[in-house]
Every structure is written in structure tokens, then in C-alpha cells.
Amino acid sequence: MSIRDKLSALLGFDIDFDAPVPPRKTETAAEQTPDEWRFSRRIMRAGGRRLGAIYKILGVICSVVLMSTLLLTVAGMPRYGVDQEYMDTVTYEYISHGMEYTGAVNIVSGIILEYRAFDTLGESFVLFCAVSCVLALLRADGADSEPERVEYRDISCDPILRRTMRAVVPIVLLYGAYVLLFGHLSPGGGFSGGAVIGAALIMIASAYGEDVSGRILTERVFKTVTTCALSFYCLGKSYTFYTGANGLHSVIGNGTPGNILSAGLIMPLNVAVGMVVACTIYGMYRMIGQRRF
């Protein structure tokens, strides 16, 4: 037997390179119409050709005006960098006194979690609201009339995927925890670390299927984690606001810049924000994919 026959017997089938390739499916003119033209065609049908032409011209004018406004605004902004001569008092204060006031080596983390902590709380609330709305809208109740399609082959049955995920997922989780915990020392922080941890949770859910991921990553767990994280953020930052505004002494000190346990509340707040982001990402994955958490 030649090598090719042995290979075919091993694989069970034989790749025939001389078989005719099926021609590419040619689309008719009706299928090629993009959606926006169809909308303008409805307008033309409703109000005649003139209304359709006016709609297209107005669309072009609006786009050009918006683009030119944005480009002119960006061109009028100062150049980035520390050595520029244009720097107003707020920027100067952040850069020169940022590290000694917040204790964080990474000025960006110091700004978003110390100077502007209220805005970050608002962003976390936005994520929480988004996942709650997705949970409320996409949940498959019993009254849904859509038949549940049977999966022809669940991807979690694959042994190669399971073995690889056994080695890869701890590495990704470790990296996510590193980015989360070192947010005040190196680039990263709550949002990036939370996204990486969320991606690791997606990997677990898709590689190991329902029985393994349904034990720990349940809906109740995620609701508890999100609520506790946001409550901790509120209470911790309220304490710091109260003591800072009234000039009292707060128990949370700044520490030495460069240590992990420094920069006041920035590290616990990073962890809280990261947990919210990870739960949001995993929750959206489950709701959009399986319609049940």
C-alpha cells in the first residue's frame, strides 16, 4: 500500500483534489440591495422621487457637517505630552501632585478612582443596568413560543478543547488577577482586568458545558457579586468623601508609592469594578447565547 492509501485508511476518507469545486453562488440583483437603499426606496414610494432625493442629500450633508465639526475640534486641541506649554491648572495639578496625593504610581488610576471616583461609580452603574436589562429582556420564560433548537453537537464534548482549557484558563485568570490588583502601579486597572476575567469565564463555560459551569457560575452568584461590589464601592467612597470634605482623619492611609497595599482605597475599588465588568461580560454571553443564565 502506498502512503496515500495508508493515510486514507487511517482517516476514513480521501481528499480528492481533482473533484470539481462547486461554483460560487451568484446573487441576484434583489439580494444585493443593502438595507439603507431599501429604506430610501420606501421613502420614495411614500413621497415620490423628490422626497427620496432630498433624503439622500440631507443624509450626505449631515454626515459631512458632523465629520467636519469633529475634525475641526480635534485639530484645535493641544498636542499630547508633558512638555507642552499649554497646560491648564487642573492638568498641572494632576501631573505634579497626583502621586503624592493619591499614592498611586499610575496617574490614570489615581484620577479615575480618587479625583473622579464618582464618575467611575456611574460607569459601573451603567454596566449593572445594561446586564439587568439584558437579563430582563432576553430571558426565555415558559410562555415563549419559540421551539428550542437541539444543538447538533455541543462544542464542550471535544476532549482536545478540554485538555487545552485545563492548562490555559488558570493562566488567563492569573493574568486577569494581576492586571486587576496592580492597577495603581502599572497600566491596567479595573476595566481591563475585569474584561480579561470575563473572557476566562466565557472560556470555562464554553469548554466545560453546563454541568460544570452551572455549579458555581449561577445567576444568584452573579447578582450577589455585582450588588456587593457596587455597595462596597458606595460605602467606601462615601467614607472617604465624608472625612475628606470635613477635614477629619481617615483610617485609610496612602502608604508608600510602589507597594501593592498603598494608594488608599484604589486597589479594593479596582477589584470591585473588575468584578462588575466580569459579571457583565459573562452575563451577556449567557443571555445572548443560551437565553438562560
Added chain:
Amino acid sequence: MADFTEAIKAALLVLLIISATAAATAKKTLPAIIIFSSFSLIMAVVWALLESPDLAITEAAVGAGVSGVLFFMAYRRMGMMSGGKGDDENGKEDDDEHKG
């Protein structure tokens, strides 16, 4: 050396505009999702060249990774929700190949 960096930045920004236009005017949905992921990837490199590593890490993790996954899940759902036919090329058009 600085001119070379500026040239690369300009080329990447042009690529950004091209990929954004291609993602918006694609005829089918599946290539649009893939081009959107590539847009996020180019955006992450632009953030790194503009000296903001926080944004680069976040854009790479969220845009090129998680956002692409969520778009694909939604695209698969699009084929199922309208009774078996998606908008122009649905995600699951085979219902006669149930293998165990």
C-alpha cells in the same frame, strides 16, 4: 526616526477609516462582524502609539476579544429568531444534520 513613527501613525489612521467604512457598508453581516473586530485591533495599536497603555489593554481585551464573541452569539441568535431565516445569510441554516 520620529518621521517614521508619524508615517506609521498616519497609515494606521487611514486604515482605521477604511475598516470603519467597510464595516458599515458591508453587504453581509458576518464579514461586517469580522471587520469590526479588525477595527478594534487597529484602534488598540493606535492607542499604544499615542502613549496610553491603559486604553490599549482595554481596547484589545474588550474590542478585539469579548465584543467579537458577543457579536457572533447575537448573529447566531438572529438566524433562530425569525423562524429559521436570518437577514440575508443566517447563522444556522442546517436543521437536518443533527449528529449526536
Added chain:
Amino acid sequence: MSEWVRFYICAAFAAFGVAAFIFAAVGVCRLDYVLLSLHASAIADTIGISSLAVAAAVYFGLDLVSLKLLCCAGLTLFTSPVSTHLLAELEFLTGKTFGAHTRRIGK
């Protein structure tokens, strides 16, 4: 002297990696069937990323940065064949044109 040697090694690896990426891009665009273009994309993931990571590691010398770069390349080397395998498995189980491109022998 050793500076020039390092520079030339780095340039050679970088050129090889970029060439691998160009070949892979041409392959993904030109090959019609998915099982054939998976070969091209796997070339980009493994050979391309490994060569560029070695080039960057040689450029930075014996540093912590080089170790991190090599770890990133190692992770990609570890996970890229798995994703290729999953795509090929999906095509084998549910592909519509799979029968036109292959021929079953035996039973």
C-alpha cells in the same frame, strides 16, 4: 561588534515573520474552501507570531521584557492549533460543501 550581530539577527527574524504573514494573507484571500484557508491562517498564527516574538526578544536582549514576549508567543502557539482544530471539526460535521471537496472510500 555584538550590537551589529544582534541587529542583523533581529532583522532576519523580523523579515521572516513579515514574509510569513504576507504569505498567509495571500493564502486566506485566494483559497476558496475553508479547510484549505485554515492552513494559511495557521501559518500566520504560529510561524509569524513566533518569528516576530523572537525578533523582539533578541532586540531587547536578556531582560524581563523578552521573557514576557516569549511567554505570549508560547501561549499563542499553544492555543492557535486548538482553534484551527475546532473550525475544521465544525466544517467536517456541518459543512454543506464538504462532500464536494472530499471523497469517502471504503465502507
